[in-house]
Amino acid sequence: MGRSITVRDVAAAAQVSPATASRALAGHPSVNPEMARRVLKASRELGYSANVFARALRTQRTDTIGMVVPSISNPYFVAAVEAVEQVLAETDRSLILCDSRDTVATEAARIDLLVGRRVDGLIVVPVSAHDSVPALRTAAAEVAVTQFDRIAEAAGTDFVGGDNDDGVRQCVEHLRERGCRTFAYIGARPTTSTADERLRAFRRFAGDGVAPDRGFLLGEFNAEWGREAARTLLDDGPLPDAIVCGADVIAVSLLTTLRAAGVEVPRDVKLVSYDDSSMGQLTVPRLTSVHQPVDSMAREAVRLLDGRREDGSLPARKSIFAPDIVVRESTGT
Amino acid sequence: MGRSITVRDVAAAAQVSPATASRALAGHPSVNPEMARRVLKASRELGYSANVFARALRTQRTDTIGMVVPSISNPYFVAAVEAVEQVLAETDRSLILCDSRDTVATEAARIDLLVGRRVDGLIVVPVSAHDSVPALRTAAAEVAVTQFDRIAEAAGTDFVGGDNDDGVRQCVEHLRERGCRTFAYIGARPTTSTADERLRAFRRFAGDGVAPDRGFLLGEFNAEWGREAARTLLDDGPLPDAIVCGADVIAVSLLTTLRAAGVEVPRDVKLVSYDDSSMGQLTVPRLTSVHQPVDSMAREAVRLLDGRREDGSLPARKSIFAPDIVVRESTGT
DNA sequence: TCGGGACGGGGAATCGATTTCTCAGTCGAG
DNA sequence: CTCGACTGAGAAATCGATTCCCCGTCCCGA
Numbered sequence: 001m002g003r004s005i006t007v008r009d010v011a012a013a014a015q016v017s018p019a020t021a022s023r024a025l026a027g028h029p030s031v032n033p034e035m036a037r038r039v040l041k042a043s044r045e046l047g048y049s050a051n052v053f054a055r056a057l058r059t060q061r062t063d064t065i066g067m068v069v070p071s072i073s074n075p076y077f078v079a080a081v082e083a084v085e086q087v088l089a090e091t092d093r094s095l096i097l098c099d100s101r102d103t104v105a106t107e108a109a110r111i112d113l114l115v116g117r118r119v120d121g122l123i124v125v126p127v128s129a130h131d132s133v134p135a136l137r138t139a140a141a142e143v144a145v146t147q148f149d150r151i152a153e154a155a156g157t158d159f160v161g162g163d164n165d166d167g168v169r170q171c172v173e174h175l176r177e178r179g180c181r182t183f184a185y186i187g188a189r190p191t192t193s194t195a196d197e198r199l200r201a202f203r204r205f206a207g208d209g210v211a212p213d214r215g216f217l218l219g220e221f222n223a224e225w226g227r228e229a230a231r232t233l234l235d236d237g238p239l240p241d242a243i244v245c246g247a248d249v250i251a252v253s254l255l256t257t258l259r260a261a262g263v264e265v266p267r268d269v270k271l272v273s274y275d276d277s278s279m280g281q282l283t284v285p286r287l288t289s290v291h292q293p294v295d296s297m298a299r300e301a302v303r304l305l306d307g308r309r310e311d312g313s314l315p316a317r318k319s320i321f322a323p324d325i326v327v328r329e330s331t332g333t
Numbered sequence: 334m335g336r337s338i339t340v341r342d343v344a345a346a347a348q349v350s351p352a353t354a355s356r357a358l359a360g361h362p363s364v365n366p367e368m369a370r371r372v373l374k375a376s377r378e379l380g381y382s383a384n385v386f387a388r389a390l391r392t393q394r395t396d397t398i399g400m401v402v403p404s405i406s407n408p409y410f411v412a413a414v415e416a417v418e419q420v421l422a423e424t425d426r427s428l429i430l431c432d433s434r435d436t437v438a439t440e441a442a443r444i445d446l447l448v449g450r451r452v453d454g455l456i457v458v459p460v461s462a463h464d465s466v467p468a469l470r471t472a473a474a475e476v477a478v479t480q481f482d483r484i485a486e487a488a489g490t491d492f493v494g495g496d497n498d499d500g501v502r503q504c505v506e507h508l509r510e511r512g513c514r515t516f517a518y519i520g521a522r523p524t525t526s527t528a529d530e531r532l533r534a535f536r537r538f539a540g541d542g543v544a545p546d547r548g549f550l551l552g553e554f555n556a557e558w559g560r561e562a563a564r565t566l567l568d569d570g571p572l573p574d575a576i577v578c579g580a581d582v583i584a585v586s587l588l589t590t591l592r593a594a595g596v597e598v599p600r601d602v603k604l605v606s607y608d609d610s611s612m613g614q615l616t617v618p619r620l621t622s623v624h625q626p627v628d629s630m631a632r633e634a635v636r637l638l639d640g641r642r643e644d645g646s647l648p649a650r651k652s653i654f655a656p657d658i659v660v661r662e663s664t665g666t
Numbered sequence: 667t668c669g670g671g672a673c674g675g676g677g678a679a680t681c682g683a684t685t686t687c688t689c690a691g692t693c694g695a696g
Numbered sequence: 697c698t699c700g701a702c703t704g705a706g707a708a709a710t711c712g713a714t715t716c717c718c719c720g721t722c723c724c725g726a
Contacts, residue, residue, distance in 0.1 A: 007713060019678095020676075022713060023715090030675085031674075031675080050712080050713065052385075052451065054712035054713045057681045057683090058713050058715080072414070085432075097429075118385065158531045171648065183621040214710055253615050255611035256615055349705080350705065351684090354707090358683095365705085368705090387682030389683095389711095391684045392683080393711080630674055
């Protein structure tokens with residue numbers, strides 16, 4: 001674990017000043033090609049690699065962006081993370097990932113951590129449409145921030161998300177085509193923008209098709225809630241023709257629990273969900289689910305960050321992407 | 334996004350030298366309590382927070398450790414990550430998480446990245462018992478490294494893992510108690526130490542109970558392989574009394590596919606698995622699975638890292654933890 | 667031939683926090 | 697009363713990479 005090599009060493013080996021060595025390594029045009037060659041050679045031979053901290057200290061840039069998601073147990077977020085990482089890799093930047101455990105306090109702590117690490121930008125899937133605002137606001141004062149998938153409006157940052165209204169419309173339409181007349185919605189309480197938008201959209205598009213009794217069941221974005229919702233549904237009178245689910249994490253355990261109780265899907269009840277995650281393909285039947293173009297969304301999120309770094313005074317921008325329903329067996333005939 | 338406050342500012346506000354301010358903030362004893370109070374007060378009022386890079390540059394410490402796992406889609410690794418993060422939080426350190434996509438090349442890149450970021454230590458779940466060695470060796474020359482769960486022996490680093498032999502023994506023993514006589518093993522090819530050890534242990538403990546024909550099916554640690562293995566199993570003659578599965582990620586899709594084909598678990602075949610992950614509780618029936626004490630293992634991993642930082646010349650140490658089978662419905666009577 | 671401009675490259679300052687070094691001042695012992 | 701040990705605090709060096717500033721050189725046109 002000996003002392004590592006610095007520009008100074010490279011410079012000495014190439015017989016130039018550290019200043020020139022630095023310029024040569026940065027590919028600065030104002031340096032004699034011959035010297036540049038010598039420097040590059042020396043650098044290679046010595047196995048030089050710049051000290052990240054010294055560089056960050058001087059340039060105020062880290063070539064790193066931070067991402068905070070509510071839970072890395074949710075495959076949809078994992079997909080988002082991977083997509084962002086991919087995009088960053090193209091420009092030799094890297095990602096620091098944090099999990100906020102679906103908790104406002106942890107989220108604030110993680111955001112602070114990343115701001116302290118002087119990341120060049122922050123992509124956050126906020127835990128709460130209201131309570132995430134303070135942390136986001138203070139972060140946005142220091143660094144470029146883009147919210148992803150969900151938005152806490154009042155934070156006033158850029159945003160990339162999906163068109164939930166259209167997604168839910170596609171769900172209901174698809175179910176109607178399959179002959180369904182009565183619908184129930186099982187999702188998360190509207191403390192996040194996505195939960196809220198999907199719920200409203202369902203109300204609007206299902207119209208008087210909302211199952212009279214248990215038409216809405218609202219809980220959390222996790223598997224436990226899916227199980228619980230299934231039990232409630234089973235306890236209580238006849239099933240609707242179809243269930244619209246706010247997220248795959250909920251739908252998977254919902255489906256499993258229903259089937260364990262002898263309910264046949266799609267025969268007894270049809271099921272559509274949201275996120276089109278890997279999880280939804282592990283079930284039998286596989287889930288019909290609304291796909292969002294995560295790769296494009298990730299690219300856009302990074303683009304917005306870069307834009308804001310160039311001009312911090314831009315007004316908050318929103319990019320909304322169109323989703324697409326992917327039909328599988330859970331709504332099969 | 335104005336310039337932020339430095340020790341110098343705090344020092345000025347408290348009317349002391351920056352040197353004293355630094356000492357006061359570090360809680361150094363050789364500083365007048367009165368002055369210390371003034372400094373702390375000024376620091377608080379100005380909302381001072383030290384520049385991570387300047388500090389790291391000077392102290393050669395980052396209070397950050399890096400972790401590389403093969404896939405954050407595997408809930409077992411997610412649990413490990415969360416456990417490590419928890420332990421680090423106790424000492425105000427933080428974690429940078431990377432996903433190696435189960436690929437040696439990506440793994441090497443991620444390890445390099447983290448070494449470049451001068452993390453204080455590295456916890457790695459290696460992708461391959463052989464091919465992960467080079468990256469681990471070079472990393473270990475620069476920084477403290479602990480391998481977690483799986484080991485690439487030749488890298489010569491510290492290691493924390495579970496006793497796979499004992500875990501598999503518990504599985505087979507439990508199944509025998511439930512009256513099973515013939516067994517199949519479905520796991521990953523022995524390119525990782527865990528896959529290898531579990532396979533060998535199965536061979537040993539199942540003895541002549543190994544199902545004559547399809548007694549071993551070896552693939553990858555992922556869901557796709559579980560599905561495929563299930564199909565193979567279904568295609569081919571009578572089922573064994575029980576299946577021992579090398580990991581929950583495999584078992585879940587295996588189970589789902591079997592049930593979709595009309596096989597009743599545990600009636601027609603019993604199933605035990607490894608990892609006791611959250612996923613295994615989403616299925617019907619829930620999985621009997623071997624639990625490893627992830628929290629203690631995480632704590633130990635961090636302890637080993639800290640030990641090595643103090644004395645880099647220690648011989649490579651191994652800490653092996655005893656697992657415990659958790660019985661659920663998939664092996665029910 | 668000489669002055670101005672372009673250009674390449676080196677010295678030194680800079681980014682902040684920490685950690686020597688150094689020294690003034692205090693106290694106790696002889 | 698004097699000398700040395702000790703305390704506490706400030707000045708300055710340090711960690712490396714980058715970059716501003718400026719100087720020397722060379723070329724070209726007048």
